Amino acid sequence: MEEDKKWKICVIIPSYKVKKHIINVINSIGREVYRIYVIDDACPEESGNFVEQNCVDPRVAVIRHKENQGVGGAVLTGYQAAINxxxxxxxxxDGDGQMDPALITKFIEPIVSGKADYTKGNRFFDLDSLGSMPKIRIFGNAALSFMTKLSSGYWSLFDPTNGYTAIRSDVAAQLPFSKINKRYFFESDMLFRLNTLRSAVADIPMDAKYGDEVSNLHISKIIFPFVKNNLINFIKRIFYNYYLRDMAVASFELPIGILLIVLGLMVGIPNWIKSLETSVYTSAGTVMLSGLPLIVGVQFLLSFISYDINSEPKTSMRPRPMFSLEYDNGAD
Structure with missing residues (x-):
């Protein structure tokens, strides 16, 4: 009977320069998991061979990339294998030991219960645990979180670059694999793509571990691509959600607000400059011609943002499968 079917949980572990930690990560994965995919992303340490030679877990399957595709490419390869x-x-x-496999059941619970289609980790939920996090990461994640809120529409989420995630397989199957960014923008781009599917996303509180692993992330190299890609996704999301697929009051508030702000600045800036140069006070009428459009324009923008925040997908619109709450670990 359909009601007796158990959930099949698969785990993906991108493998690139994590040879020192990956076996311990695999050994820590509980029996609730049916299959484990290790994606050797053209790893110079040949971690795929290392796993096959040193891991006896029958659930493990190694998939190799001939060329490095980045973390996103490795994850999408794992998604396709799990879907198949x-x-x-x-x-x-991740295979570097920073993510506790014991949290897997916590990540899948909102999906099993039908409350979410996708879950992701949030290392900032417990403020007391932030002391172990490098200060540069706290600042960087705060900035990236704000940009991702704008671009993705998931205003209640934080820590957008967190790679500990879980997703319904039928939702993953709807993603445009060929369009998703496969490098360091992958997690943020995933949230944008999920919003276009109106998928419910939930943050899962977790602690981060920082040991002797070496990060391949260089902030100076990715900051400008992050800003550019988030801006592009913001524009596309607004067009898709407010003009292409649907229309709402907010569809008019945004352009009117922008127009009024631009008009106010066009009137005000030349007069402010002239006033500074001549030391002559600008007339009250001129101030009003500039100030009133600015004030009203800002109000329109705030109203749009309020509408956008309230439009965040909160509940899964997909039918919940009639499965039991048990998990299939592949045992006979």
């Missing part, structure tokens, strides 16, 4: 294997939920964790 008829997985119900796909969990992604």
């Amino acid at each position: 294997d008829h997985a119900d939920i796909i969990v992604k964790i």
Whole structure:
């Protein structure tokens, strides 16, 4: 009977320069997981061979990339393998030991209960645990979180670059794999793509571990691409959600607000400059011609942002499968 079917949980582990930690990560994955995919992303350490030679877990399957595709490319390869294997939920964790596999059941619970289509980690939920996080990461994640809120429409989420995630397989199957950014923008781009599918996303509180792993992320190299890509996704999301697929009051508030602000600045800036140069006070009428459009324009923008925040997908619109709450670990 359909009601007796158990959830098939698959785990994806991108593998690139994590040879020192990956076996311990695999050994820490509980029996609730049906299959484990290790994606050797053209790793110079040949981690795929290392796993096959040193891991006896029958759930593990190694998939190799001939060329490095980045973390996003490795995850998407794992998604496709899990979809082909008829997985119900796909969990992604890193192989460097920073993510505790014991949290897998916590990540899949909102999906099993029908409250979310996608879950992701949030290392900022417990303020007391932030002391172990490097200060530069706290500042960087705060800035990236704000940009991702704008571009993705998930205003209640934080820590957008967190790679500990879980997703319904049927949702993953709807993603445009060929369009998703495969490098360091992958997690943020995923949120944008999920919003276009109106998928419900939930943050899962977690602690981060920082050991002797070496990060391949260089802030100076990715900051400008992050800003550019978030801006592009913001424009596309607004067009898709407010003009192409649907129309609302906010569809008019945004352009009117921008127009009024631009008009106010066009009137005000030349007069402010002239006033500074001549030391002559600008007339009250001129101030009003500039100030009133600015004030009203800002109000329109705030109203649009309020509408956008309230439009965040909060509940999964997809039918909940009639599965039991047990998990299929592949045992006979």
